[in-house]
Amino acid sequence: MNNDDHDDEVRPYASPVCYAHEFEINPLPVAELVAFLNNLLEGERAGAQGLIDMAKKTVDAQLKKLLLDVARDEGRYCVMLRSHVQRLGGEPTELTGVFYEKLLARDGLAAQLKLLDRGQSAVVRAIEEALPRVADATLRDDLVEMRDVHVRNIALCAAVNV
Numbered sequence: 001m002n003n004d005d006h007d008d009e010v011r012p013y014a015s016p017v018c019y020a021h022e023f024e025i026n027p028l029p030v031a032e033l034v035a036f037l038n039n040l041l042e043g044e045r046a047g048a049q050g051l052i053d054m055a056k057k058t059v060d061a062q063l064k065k066l067l068l069d070v071a072r073d074e075g076r077y078c079v080m081l082r083s084h085v086q087r088l089g090g091e092p093t094e095l096t097g098v099f100y101e102k103l104l105a106r107d108g109l110a111a112q113l114k115l116l117d118r119g120q121s122a123v124v125r126a127i128e129e130a131l132p133r134v135a136d137a138t139l140r141d142d143l144v145e146m147r148d149v150h151v152r153n154i155a156l157c158a159a160v161n162v
Contacts, residue, residue, distance in 0.1 A: 027135035034090030036130055040123065041081040041093055046100035047119060048074035053104060054112055063109075063160060070116075070153045077146050084139050110162045120154045123147075 028036065051071035058064045082092040099119050106112045127147040134140045 026133060028130065028133045030088055030090075033134070033136075033139075034085055034088050036126075037081050037085050037088075038090070038093040039097075040126065041078055041085065042095050042097035043099055043119065043123060044074045044077045044081065045095075046097035046103070047071070047116070048078060049096060050100050050103035050112075051116070054109065058109065063162070066156060066160065070157065073149050073153060077149075080142050080146070084142065088136075108162075113157055113160060113162065116157060117154055120150045120157075124150050124154070 048071045051067045051074060055064045055067035055071065058067060085092040099115075103112055103115055103119075106115050124147050127143050127150075131140060131143060131147075134143060
């Protein structure tokens with residue numbers, strides 16, 4: 001038997017390839033993390049207030065319920081974000097994001113829902129970008145849940161015909 005007989009044979013590596021470097025994270029410094037969370041908090045507060053105002057102007061009972069359910073989610077995430085900011089030693093913002101004014105400036109419910117979709121989508125993208133750098137497991141889990149609920153709410157609002 002010569003070496004040519006085994007040229008087509010696939011041989012396993014002596015040890016598995018190490019991918020550990022791909023899982024290393026460069027965690028966000030606490031100050032940047034607090035700023036990120038406060039930015040989300042301002043946006044969630046704006047969304048909650050805007051959705052409540054939209055619901056007040058809506059006569060359709062199903063749509064009103066949907067808007068208030070989404071507003072409740074936004075409010076719940078305001079509490080969660082505020083809690084994490086405080087736990088990290090930061091000062092939670094009391095500001096409401098400019099999204100609130102932009103939302104109410106839109107003419108008609110269809111235009112407001114379209115902007116709401118864009119705002120919710122921006123939150124999803126921001127969370128997805130930050131997640132690999134969030135070392136705190138509890139915060140990471142909360143942000144994943146927040147992202148997933150926003151994705152669900154985007155789909156629910158997109159299904160509305162106005």
